Amino acid sequence: MEESGMTLFVVLNKIREEQDPTLRFDFVCRASICGSCGILVNGRPTLACRTLTKDLPDLTTLLPLPVFKLLGDLSIDTGIWFREMSIHTESWVHNDEKFDLTAQEERMDNEIALMIYEAERCIECGCCIGGCMMTNLKPNFIGAAGINRVARFMMDPRDKRSNQKYFEVIGNKEGVFGCIGLLACDDNCPVAVPLRGQITYVRRKMASVGWKMK
């Protein structure tokens, strides 16, 4: 059934339609945008929807990503994991200024906008989490996606949190100091969020706060 452009999205749906109607897996956008379909393909975390079958060996194993709660077959509860992480790290712009309906927007340098966007591009697929040794050992570790999320708000001038505030949340072993820097995450991110750089950035900031506190 090999055809050009045949992806695991097509294959899994065919199997569900023709062989196992109860097979559970998650796809939404089928275009590597929404982050629903992170799985292990031959042991490697990736997005199923953009995995072309022609790139796979004859014998291929598909497994659900570890760390996340399994819902059945290949379906995992990444949504809950990311929501809890986001609430734990208070992933929103902290700013008490009242929005003025009539005022012109505040200016922002486009370079900063692009930098924030680089971090914001994470699609919460969980590939960096499923492939990280530390999240597998310590389920409370926020992982690369969590550290990247914090970086996104740290570099945003609209967020008025102090470094001290961030430190209280992630200056510990469940946070940025839980990372041992082997960088499997950086290789596994399907949308190439610059995780290596983000981890270094957050670690440096938090280390300097920790140092001052001593």
Next chain:
Amino acid sequence: MGKHDMFMTDVLIIGAGLAGERAAIESARGGLNVILLSLVPPRRSHSSAAQGGMQAALGNTVMGKEDNPYVHFIDTVKGSDWGCEQDVARLFAETAPIVMREMACWGVPWTRVTTEPRIYDGKEINEEAEKVGLISARNFGGTAKWRTCYTADGTGHTVLYTMDSMVMKYGISVHDRVEALSLIHDGETCYGAIVRCLRTGKLRIYTAKSTVIATGGYGRLYGASTNAVINEGSGMSIVLDTGVVPLGNMEAVQFHPTGIVPSWILITEGARGDGGYLLDKNRYRFMPDYEPDKKELASRDVVSRRMMQHIRAGYGVDSLYGSHLWLDIRHLGAKHINTNLREIANICRQFNGIDPVHELIPVRPTQHYSMGGIRTNIHGQAYGLKNLYALGEAACWDLHGFNRLGGNSLAETVAAGKLIGARIAEFTKDVASNVSFSVVEEHLYIQQTKIDRLCSGKSGTENVYELCNKMQDVLSHHVGIFRTEGPLQEAVSMLRELHERSLYIGLRSAEGGANPELGLALRLPGMIRLALCITKGALKRQESRGSHFREDFPKRDDVNWLKRTLAYWPKDAKEPVLRYEPVKITELPPGDRGYGEANARSKSALK
């Protein structure tokens, strides 16, 4: 009822895309309890897939100079082919700049104005120094000014992530992986919804003072669609099933000019907005011949028709998946493609194995957007049932009439979310919660019986996937871009037959719980009912307007058809009943769009 989880709230919002979340925030800020429901984690809603941008007349760029809400309003009305409600369009255009700035405050990293020169259509564009750092804009089809605000290649993603971050900030409850199956109502008032948990398969009861539908579009009724696989229109069909609330203009279906062949993933309009060309099998740029003024950037309905017209004239490129045309962005250069159009570049590389910096992209018009939906008034209140609201793509507010402009849908979700959310907050305060248990029980019983019947294996032998594929084929082949009486009539009878058969589905797995086959079996009859509303509406509308093009009635007919279709599905009916209402014209009387077949300078679509 004892064995079912029950939730009570002030406002129940079904759908956690941009429209639902924005309305939730406004209601919560008004002091109400809100629960958001979603099939998937909110950030995976289809809003995240919008890459192009959202329109607001900020006028910060040189090419958007002197833009204002009035110009935006005019573009929207022309785009709609005079099918929209003009008071809604006016309110929308005035609110769009405000919500864009509000989203900037909340955290969207909008692309900002810089002095770096841009090349567009051979000309160099230099921004004014005093505008640097303000929200920038790009060009989209059917607009007089550049007014589409964007974040690089991920507008929907960043706006939805920011919106969801505010939902978390306000502590709004989100119940994901659930599916609303029906509304609880007594024919006069809506009291909430019966919902299936997609983790366990169990039914739940949600009662609310106000119920809001923000479930997005129905693209998956068509086989080839740019939409996410969860866009099956279930929000619209549960509303239609009440028998008393109509769907507006369901025949108004948008086909986007550039779905990539053969996965039908969208190549955003930004590609043409930034200067991409359409080429035929001879690598000839044909759009200027048909549309000398707007070229590739006439409105979507027009470009899609021109493309199909050109393919029919024998200029398409043959492929395994039918004829297609080419999109050429090579001349934009590697730097531009790899930053501003990065998502497109990735899609081409990953799904087609081609590099758009050096190669052409195969494209064909593809189902993309539903202008029609749950008919509401300007406050978002659905016709026919009290305390029921709808907004976003699921609704027919009616901002888009017979054709939506690119960038107007995301802007609609957020503007409507703010405006309608405020109304919901205001009106809900006066609602007493007085749902009767017999009404709840009645609706629960209907759903539970359906599930039990399907799981018992005694409901019939029809294959759910086969029926679904057939429905998709009927719509794609008979209710596409070019429509005529004969095929439409045939489609109505085929869909009627499919609808009948869909009531006798036999599951191949008797497994209850979260079984996906059962899920589709529950949805499919409603999907076919929507397909019938689309098809019958198209059959009866004997004119061409916006995206609805009848080859046997190729002209717009303002004398007989300056009106909106309202489709009802009375209890136990075999097809929808159609009624009509006038379109509200407040400022701009029907006229020439300046592009398309009626325009003096462009070539006719019919030889």
